[in-house]
Amino acid sequence: MSAPVTMSAEQVLAELGELASLPDISPTWDEAQKLFPAAAWEFLQPQTIRERMAYCGFEAPAVQAAISAAAGIVGRPALARLAWYMTWRVFHGSAKDTYLKNWPGLEGSLGELAGCFYLICALEAVPGVRTWHKLLGVPEDVARQTCRVIFGMAENYRRSRGGRCGVFARQWPWLRNYIGKNLYFRLGRLEYWAEAFSGAVEAWRDRRTGSVVALARDNTRFDGRGRVVRGETKAPDEWTATLTKSGETVSGYLITPQGQILRKQVELRLDRWAPVLNAGDAVLSVHIPAGGNMTIDACRESLNLAADFFARHFPYIRPTAVCSGSWIFHPGLERILPADSNVLRLQRELYLFPVPTGPQDGTWFVFYQDKFDPAAAPRDTSLQRTILDRLAAGEEWPGSGGMFFLLEDLPNFGKEFYRSNHSGIFNADL
Numbered sequence: 540m541s542a543p544v545t546m547s548a549e550q551v552l553a554e555l556g557e558l559a560s561l562p563d564i565s566p567t568w569d570e571a572q573k574l575f576p577a578a579a580w581e582f583l584q585p586q587t588i589r590e591r592m593a594y595c596g597f598e599a600p601a602v603q604a605a606i607s608a609a610a611g612i613v614g615r616p617a618l619a620r621l622a623w624y625m626t627w628r629v630f631h632g633s634a635k636d637t638y639l640k641n642w643p644g645l646e647g648s649l650g651e652l653a654g655c656f657y658l659i660c661a662l663e664a665v666p667g668v669r670t671w672h673k674l675l676g677v678p679e680d681v682a683r684q685t686c687r688v689i690f691g692m693a694e695n696y697r698r699s700r701g702g703r704c705g706v707f708a709r710q711w712p713w714l715r716n717y718i719g720k721n722l723y724f725r726l727g728r729l730e731y732w733a734e735a736f737s738g739a740v741e742a743w744r745d746r747r748t749g750s751v752v753a754l755a756r757d758n759t760r761f762d763g764r765g766r767v768v769r770g771e772t773k774a775p776d777e778w779t780a781t782l783t784k785s786g787e788t789v790s791g792y793l794i795t796p797q798g799q800i801l802r803k804q805v806e807l808r809l810d811r812w813a814p815v816l817n818a819g820d821a822v823l824s825v826h827i828p829a830g831g832n833m834t835i836d837a838c839r840e841s842l843n844l845a846a847d848f849f850a851r852h853f854p855y856i857r858p859t860a861v862c863s864g865s866w867i868f869h870p871g872l873e874r875i876l877p878a879d880s881n882v883l884r885l886q887r888e889l890y891l892f893p894v895p896t897g898p899q900d901g902t903w904f905v906f907y908q909d910k911f912d913p914a915a916a917p918r919d920t921s922l923q924r925t926i927l928d929r930l931a932a933g934e935e936w937p938g939s940g941g942m943f944f945l946l947e948d949l950p951n952f953g954k955e956f957y958r959s960n961h962s963g964i965f966n967a968d969l
C-alpha cells in the first residue's frame with residue numbers, strides 16, 4: 540500500500556528557500572513521494588554511504604563529509620523528501636528529462652555541505668551499475684572502474700569549490716545512462732557506450748593501400764568556415780554537402796583526417812574503395828571521464844581493452860569503430876594547446892570531423908562555469924592558464940569536434956595512421 544503524500548513540493552521548496560525549482564519538480568513530485576517511506580532511507584544511512592563511496596575510490600575525509608551531510612538531510616524531512624525525489628527522478632522514475640532548469644542550490648540549508656546532497660543522490664548509481672553488470676555477466680572489476688566516474692565528478696567539484704566534497708547538480712544525472720539498458724563501461728582510461736553511428740560522415744578504405752577517407756554525409760549543411768549548421772536559421776555562406784551512390788561509385792565532399800571539410804567533390808570507385816563506416820553501424824562511443832593523464836599509452840591500452848571486452852562479452856555487436864563528439868576533438872585546439880599535449884597527440888591518431896557546436900561547448904569541463912567568462916575563470920592548472928592566455932591573445936574557443944577510429948586500425952594506433960597514410964587522396968584517379 541502506498542503511503543500518503545505528507546509534504547507537497549511547494550511546502551518543501553518554500554521551507555528550503557528554493558521555490559525557483561517548483562516548475563521543474565511539481566509535475567512528478569507526488570509520483571515520487573508515493574514511494575518515499577519504503578525506499579528513501581537506505582541511501583541516507585552512514586553504512587550505505589561508506590560502502591558506496593569506498594567502491595568509487597573516495598577516501599575517508601570525503602566519506603566523512605558526505606555522512607555529515609546525510610545526518611543533516613535525515614534530520615530535516617524537507618531535505619530528505621527532496622533527496623528522495625532527485626534520486627527517484629534520475630534513477631527510478633519514468634520522467635524522460637532528468638535535468639532541471641533550476642536546480643536547488645541548497646547552500647541555505649546545507650551550507651558548505653550542499654554539494655554532498657547531490658553526491659549522496661549520485662551514489663544511488665552504484666547498486667544500479669553493480670546489479671546491471673552482474674546481470675550482463677561482466678567481471679565485477681568493470682563495475683568498480685565504471686563507478687569511478689562519480690569520483691571524477693567529485694574531483695571537478697573539489698577543484699572548483701576550494702577542496703570541498705560534492706558533485707555539481709548539472710553533472711550527476713548523466714549517471715542514468717550507465718544503468719538498466721545501455722552497454723556502457725569504463726575500460727582503462729576511457730568509457731565506452733555501444734551505439735549506432737550517427738556522425739555526419741561516412742568512411743571508405745582504399746583496398747590497395749589501406750588508407751581511409753571520409754566524406755560528409757548527404758545533406759549535411761556547413762557554413763563558410765566549415766562548421767556544421769543545424770536549425771532553421773541560414774548561416775552566412777551556407778552550403779549543403781551531397782553524397783550520391785551508384786552501383787559503381789560514390790561521390791561526395793572530402794573531410795580531411797584533420798577534420799576540415801573541403802569544398803571539393805570527389806568520386807570514389809567502389810571496386811577500389813570499400814565502405815568501412817556508415818550511418819547505423821555498431822560503434823563504441825567514447826566518453827572521457829575527468830582525471831587528466833590521457834596519455835597515448837593509456838588510450839591505446841583502453842582501446843585494446845574495449846575491443847577485447849566487447850568481442851568476449853557481446854560478440855553479436857561487432858563494433859567497427861570508436862567515435863566521439865567533444866571539445867577534445869576540435870581541430871582548432873591546435874591553435875590553443877601545445878603540440879605535445881595529450882589532447883593534441885590523441886587528435887593526431889584519430890580521424891576528426893565537424894559536428895554541430897556552440898561557442899561555449901566544452902568550457903564547463905575545464906572551467907566549471909555555467910556561463911563561460913574568461914575574465915573570471917579559474918587559472919589554477921596549466922591547462923586552464925594555457926587556454927585563457929590564448930583566448931586573451933585573440934584566439935577563439937573552438938567548440939566541439941567529432942572523431943572516429945576504426946578498430947581494425949588498432950595495430951597502427953600511435954603511428955598517426957590516418958594522417959600519414961592518405962597521400963594520393965586528392966589525385967584525379969580516385
Ligand SMILES: CC(C)(COP(=O)(O)OP(=O)(O)OC[C@H]1O[C@@H](n2cnc3c(N)ncnc32)[C@H](O)[C@@H]1OP(=O)(O)O)[C@@H](O)C(=O)NCCC(=O)NCCS
Pocket residue numbers: 827828829830831832833834864865866867880881882901904905906919920921922923
Ligand atoms: C581531457 C583531459 C583528460 C586532458 O587531460 P590531459 O591533457 O591528459 O591532462 P594532464 O594530466 O596532462 O594534465 C595537464 C594539466 O591539466 C590539468 N587538468 C587536467 N584535467 C583538467 C580539467 N578537467 N580541468 C582543468 N584542468 C585540468 C592538470 O591538473 C594539469 O595541470 P598542472 O600542469 O597545473 O598540474 C582533461 O582535461 C580532463 O580530465 N577533462 C575532463 C573530462 C572531459 O573534458 N571530458 C570530455 C567531456 S565532453
